[in-house]
Amino acid sequence: MVTDRYGNRLYECTAEGAEHLDRAVEGLLFFRPDFPNAVADAVAASPGSPLAQAFAAYLGVLGTEARDAAEARRRFAEFGAGLDHSALPRRERMHMAAAEAWLAGDMGRAGQVLEELVVECPRDPLALAVGHQLDFFTGDATRLRDRIGGALPAWAADDPHRGPLMGMYAFGLEESGHYDRAQEVGRAAVEQNPRDIWAIHAVVHVHEMRGRFAEGIDFLDARLDDWASGSLLTVHSWWHYALYALEAGDTGTALRIYDAVLHHKDSTGFVMELLDAAALLWRFLLDELDQDARWQTLADAWAARADPPFYAFNDVHAVMAFAGAGRLETADEFVADRRRWLESQKEERPNTNRVMTGEIGLPVCEALVAYVRGDYASVVELLWPIRRRLHTFGGSHAQRDAIQRTLLEAAIRARRDDLARLLLGERTGLSPHSPYNWLGQARLADALGEAGRAAVARATASELAAPAAARLSRNPHHM
Incomplete structure (x- = not known):
């Protein structure tokens, strides 16, 4: 029986298939755009390999593209129809079970099976990487951390894939x-592999959450050749750069990034890219900066x-685009369609x-539409009860912040001064270096007639934005 490069035995797999699987796993770890080709090569070389087939199934759902998932579900069912699962080695059987669960819509079960697998086989990078993405898609930050942390001691310091x-x-x-600790570990990973885009991404998130935007710009500028092209995370990384620019008050840089990278006439239309485009434009909408032409193209x-x-x-994010474009009837029908689907689901x-849609997705969609209609009181009613549970429908803190900002902006506009004060207190306490948070403090102070407090808050915001703005002015971000 052949093994992979990590010493794991491979059932019904040829040496050629094992080589392709090794290449596919490495590509997945480093977010290389061609890794799906390696998965296809592994299936072609070893069509009877349960691991190759499970990997192909994972590939069908990792992109969150419904049509890819449907095709993967069909192929996986064909493979499994005549398979004696009881004859499989435990590792392969568990990968099959995890893939089957995810394809069936049970992401929690899939993540749990892969977690159990890693207990027995901590040197299974496919289980670790796929499980990590499942934790991200379900917003489980504790597992996102501990699934990997628990397995790391099984990887030698000089192992090329420990990075x-x-x-x-x-x-x-x-x-x-x-x-x-995140910055320490992330920077160490980047030192080992300068093109480790997920490690770069982790450090970028640290700067975002701390409000250290000038440092984030310096970090990305110093590594431009390592992240700005040739990766499945290229567009998303530029999105982060645009967020830094917005926080610095440099809307021109953010829009140049949008037009050059996030959404343009040659964009792929992949959902992951459209998510970033909608989330960036929504921040412009919250700031009352008209982007109608861009919204219309994105909504299309x-x-x-x-x-x-x-x-x-x-x-x-689809509703974000429809609402942002002023297509409120389209947004309403989209929400109605999801509600009909939810009501038709059997238990x-x-x-x-189904759970994500009912508990988080629909209220958030309705709140976005209400915001564009100017019904700020309804936005608060919809988002306030779920604001601490938004993570349960996936994404990162940075991505979900578009929704948190929508709640804050609605509270200010609805003159829910008590809620706005509380929300701003939370935000400023967690990220005291964020100009956006201090500008919010200024707007609330204006509403309360506290001119002196407003002036101090605006001055603080300007002082905090200045270093990042200066860096961007010296280096107009390579667009």
Whole structure:
């Protein structure tokens, strides 16, 4: 029986298939755009390999594209139809079970199976990487951290693939609030592998959460050749750069990034890219900066997808685009479609998206539409009860902040001064270096007639934004 490069035995797999699997796993760890080709090569070389088939199934759901998932579900069912699962080695059987659960819509079960697998086989990078993404998609920050942290002692310091695991660990540390440790681990991973985009991404998130935007710009500028192209995370990394620019008050830089990278005539239309485009434009909308032409083009792209219900996090960003473009009837019908789907669902088997949609997705979608209609009181009524549970429908703190900002802006506009004060206190306490938070303090003070407090808050925001703005003015971000 052949083994992979990590010493794991491979059932019904040829030596050629093992080589392709090794290449596919490495590509997944480093977010290389061609790693799906390696998965296809592994299946072609060893069509009877359960691990190759499970990897192909994971590939069908990792992109959160409903049509890819449907095709993967069909192929996986064909493979499993005549398979004697009881004859499989335990590792392969568990990968098959995890893939089957995810394809069936039970993301929690899939993540649990992979967690159990890693207990027995901590040197299974496929189980670790796929499980890590499942934790991200379900917003489970503790597992995002500990799934990787628990397995790291099984990887020698000189193992060439310990680095990307450290990058994953850094991201889990950041999402669970351990910023010092996240930066330490993330930077160590980048030192091992300068093009480890997930590790770079983790450090970028640390700067975002701390409000250290000038440092974030310096970090990204120093590594431009390592992240700005040639990765599955290229667009998302530029999105982070645009967030830094917005915080510095440099809307021109943010829009140049949008037009050059996030959404343009040659964009792929992949949902992951459309998410970033919608989330950036929504921040402009919250700041009352008109971007109608961009909204219309983006809404067209979302409409062309005609996505069925699959992942509530994606649905929210589709509604963001429709509402931002002023297509409120389209947004209303989209929400109604998801509500009809939810009501039609049967409870016989677990479905993660059903829970996400009912508990978080629909209220958030309705709040976005209400915000554009100017019904700020309804926005507060919809978002306030779920604001501490938004993580349960996936994404990162930085991504979900668009929704948290929507609640804050609605509270200010609805003159819910008590809630606005509380929200701003929370935000400023966690990120005292964020100009946005201090500008919010200034607006609330204005509403309360506290001119002196407002002036101090605006001066603080200006002082905090200045270093990042200066860096951007010296280096107009390579666009």
